[in-house]
Amino acid sequence: MSGAVGFDLDMTLIDSRPGIRAAYQALTAQTGVHVDADLAVSRLGPPLRREIGEWFPADQVEEAVTTYRKLYAEFAIEPSVPMPGAREALDAVRALGLRVVIVTSKLGRLAHLHLDHLGLVADEVAGDLFASAKGSAILQHGVRWFVGDHEGDMVAARTAGVPGIGVATGPCTTDELKAAGAAYVLPDLTGFPALLREIAVGS
Template sequence: MKTLMYPSPSVKDQGAKGAVLFDFDMTLVDSSIGITFCLNRLALSFGLARVSREEVVRTIGYPMDQAMGMLWGHFDPEWIDRYREHLVPLEYERMEPFPGTRETLSRLREEGLSLGVVSNRKRLVPAVESSGLKEFFLSVVGMEDVNKPKPDPEPVRLSLKILGGKVEEAFLVGDSEIDAEAARGSGVRFIGVTSGGRNREILLREGAWAVIDGIPELTGILL
């Protein structure tokens, strides 16, 4: 589908070579199947209700304690301990980059753009390594790297500091309202991607500079 954009000069027209930051889950990789599988294993262990993939997708991007509270109405720290100690490897086995993501990241790097990942995951580096995408990123900022996670702008600002990127030449690509708010707070442009279940209307309402259906569409608007 055609990319929707606000009337604005394209990066191509401006000749800018800046920084592009990416959310991880449901933006670069489809982690929903693995997370749903592991949460249901957790639910079985603690006598909790099973959850559907659709329910899980709506919580992806939030810190894990908040996501679990959204799913089950309350939260026990023991759940996270069990998840991280025993279930994370099973999640990684089921994690897949969205089609064309690897090729697109390679092209963006070849064209001189600096790339980073900004996520609310803890232990983000092993997840990015497991996805097979780490080689493309000069910055990987996760939950434990900041005092305040997204939607606070702190992770975006830290990533730009690491990359040496300028706010006016930077973008944040993400699938949720959390990403949009982090972009607004940091002053970078937000590119919404519909792979996380939010439709174009929602992402545009959140102030997206552009809305795409998949990462491969970035080459048409950034290069």
């Protein structure tokens, strides 16, 4: 079987909330600008600039983004952990002869740090993309199904014309993922291998 399965990263394959919380706390300590880290990690998915813009004046956003990304490698990688079923999900993809493609709003180099730290292997990583912008990477890398936890991921799948598989492990509910166009919705990744075998055989 040829092609690939695409995955979002944060709250799909990895629980990055502990590390991102620590990075935001470090950003507050360094800049003196309060960021409610708990609130920020409750709505992961959209681009970093959107979240930073909730806390910093517009003319300070770019500088704050640069500072945050410098802090990220120090504070955010070590505490992050795989989501339940993540390793088995990637194994299931490869068992069918398919490639693993990560398409994330996180910068590619930061995504690679997470994957390397956790021993999660991807064939391709496309970073700094969100919602419809992910669609071009999905098409470019031959992704046949795209898995994500956010409404924006289902928009990405629709944009690319591939089925979206929602996992209700992030900020979006099952109903929200369905409303955004998910072809399938799972509570988490533990049910993904069985679903993939079922839909791959029928494709």
